Amino acid sequence: METETICRDIYRETRAFYASKKIPLGSAAQGFRILYGPPIANAPYIFVGYQPGGVLVDALPDEHDTWPAEFDYTYEKWPLAVYARETWGLSVLKQCTALNSIFFRARSIDEWQHVSRSLRDEIERFCRSRAERIVRALRPHRIVVVGMNTFHDLTNGGDISLKSDKRVLVKTDFLWGTPVYGIIHLSGARISRVDRDKLAAYFAALPNRPDS
Numbered sequence: 001m002e003t004e005t006i007c008r009d010i011y012r013e014t015r016a017f018y019a020s021k022k023i024p025l026g027s028a029a030q031g032f033r034i035l036y037g038p039p040i041a042n043a044p045y046i047f048v049g050y051q052p053g054g055v056l057v058d059a060l061p062d063e064h065d066t067w068p069a070e071f072d073y074t075y076e077k078w079p080l081a082v083y084a085r086e087t088w089g090l091s092v093l094k095q096c097t098a099l100n101s102i103f104f105r106a107r108s109i110d111e112w113q114h115v116s117r118s119l120r121d122e123i124e125r126f127c128r129s130r131a132e133r134i135v136r137a138l139r140p141h142r143i144v145v146v147g148m149n150t151f152h153d154l155t156n157g158g159d160i161s162l163k164s165d166k167r168v169l170v171k172t173d174f175l176w177g178t179p180v181y182g183i184i185h186l187s188g189a190r191i192s193r194v195d196r197d198k199l200a201a202y203f204a205a206l207p208n209r210p211d212s
Helices: 002-028 079-088 107-113 117-137 148-154 193-204
Strands: 045-049 097-100 142-146 159-163 169-175 177-185
Touching: 002 117, 045 117, 045 148, 097 117, 097 193, 142 148, 148 159, 148 169, 148 193, 159 193
Parallel strands: 045 097, 045 142, 142 177
Antiparallel strands: 159 169, 169 177
C-alpha cells in the first residue's frame, strides 16, 4: 500500500536521523517512537500528542522499525488510553491511530528543554515535517491534538468550540489540510467527570465526516 510505503520511508529516515544525533544529544538520546498503531487510511481521527515520554529501555523491541499491530489506545492501561476509550469508544478507536509532533523520547518536557536550542529546533522541524507527511498520506477525517499547548504550537490558535464553567475544553482550526480539534489533555489536566462527559457528548454529536 502507498500509505504504508510512505510510513516505512519515514521510519527509515528517522532511524538515520536519530543515529546522526545520538552523540550531540548525549544522555538525552532516549530513542524514538512514531506510530501508536497501524497506519490506517481515512480514519475517523488521528491523534497527535507532543512527545513520547520515558526512556530507551521502555521501548518495544521493534519500536524503531515499525508500528504496533493494534492501536495502543484500544487496550493499554495508561490514563490517556483509558480516558480516550471513555471519550470516543472502542469501536471508533479501532479505526484510528496516533503519533506525536516530536518523535524523540524524553524523560520530561523540562529535560527536553535542556537540549541546546539549535539542536532541539532541528529535531523538532524534522519530526513535524514527517508527522505532516504521515497525516497527509493517511487522510484522516479529523485530527485530535492532545493538549492545548501542543495545539497552539501547531496551529494559529483556533476558535473555542467547547467550554466548561472554568476552562476551554475544545478548540478548532485546520492543520495539514484537515479539520483539527485541540482538546484539554485527558490525563494531565485533572478533568472533572462532568467535563469528561461533555467531551464525550461533543465528539459523539459530530457527523461521521466533517463535510456530511
